[in-house]
Amino acid sequence: MRIPVPLNALRAFEATARHLSIKEAAMELSVTPSAVSHQLRILEELFGVVLLRRTGTRLELTDAGHKLTPYLQQGFTQIAKGVDSLRQKRRDGPLRLNMLPTFATNWLSPRLSLYPFERRGFSLEISTTQDEVDLAAGVADVGIWYGNGHWPELQADLLFEATIDLYARPGFATGSHRDRLDRVSQANLFVSRHCLTWQRWMESLPGGPFKPAVVTQVDSGGLTLQAAADGVGVSIAVCELADSAVRLGRLTSVFEHPVNADVGFWLVYPDALREDRRLENLRSWLCEQSA
Structure with missing residues (x-):
């Protein structure tokens, strides 16, 4: 249903009617008294009636103001209840966590048996995407992202x-x-588009630079690791993500030549969640595992 008057003007009048004070209404709405007075004038001009009257130092509602007030109070009360219920659901519900599929499969999954899902405030909803999602739009609450x-x-x-x-x-x-060096120079090198420093690795290799016969770029670091494990080629990959496959004997480092990628994995979240207990629980656990 479309409201044919500005919502800000209605909010200004409802607060003023409740306090019978423009100053106190302005403090509640975090605006100036002149801004409240301006909104009240807009409303009275649109309705063609006087809603508030000043008698001496006191502010009083007119008959029209008395008639309008209970409807606005009921409406804003329902809006507040709806917003609070949604906020409560988000505070008490699972923390929605987004990350790259490669991170989920190769770093998080091997550690999930240690995560205290059963403890209050630790429940998660985990989603994976190849690209960063819009946290401000509410697609997820927090992300584990790869970058600077x-x-x-x-x-x-x-x-x-x-x-x-x-x-x-x-x-x-x-x-x-x-x-x-001769063997891998004849191989197909798989690299992820997220790995921006792979050429520096080749240039820094002792006895190199390493020059592959073919370079295949893909959108998933997980695919590069899988291709190497399947013997399709070799892969320049993030050591911390390859570690679980190395420990399982599925992969091995060809030259034992780790190079800093100048990026890292970050826990990313809106400032509004800074004090959220669920976020703090997740952050503490992730830091323990990272250490």
Whole structure:
């Protein structure tokens, strides 16, 4: 239903009618008294009636003002109840956490058995996307993002800095350093579009630079790791994400040459959630695991 008058004018009148004071209404609405007076004039001009009358130092409602007031109070009360119920649901409900699929599969999943889901304030809803979602739009509450820590209007806490290295299936590249360099130089190199420093790794390799026969760029770091584990090629990947596959014997570092990626994984959230207990619970656990 369309309201044919400005909502701000109605709010100004409702607050003034409740306090019978323009000054106190202005304090409640966090505006100046002149701004409240301006909104009241707009409302009276639109209705063509006088809603408030000053008698000496006192402000009184006219008959028209008395008639309008209870409807506005009921309406704003219902709006406040609706907003509060939604806020309460978000405060008490699961924390919605978004991240890259590669991070979820290769870093978070191996540690989830240690997460205290059963404890109050620790429940999660986990979603994965290849690109960062709009936290301000409410798509998710917080994110674990890969980058330099600078996202406009968002807070970011560093979980860990990333390093990159070259990985292959165990036994794929063996022998001396030169033998391994010759072998992988004939391979298909898989790199993720999120890995922006992979060429620096090749240039810094002792005995290099490493020049692959083919470079295949994909949108998922998980695919690069899978391709290397399947023996399709080799992969420059984030060491911290490859670690679980290395420990399981599915991957091995070809040269043991980790290089700082100049980026990291960050816990990212709106400032409004800074004091949220659910966020603090998640942050403490993530920091423990990162350490």
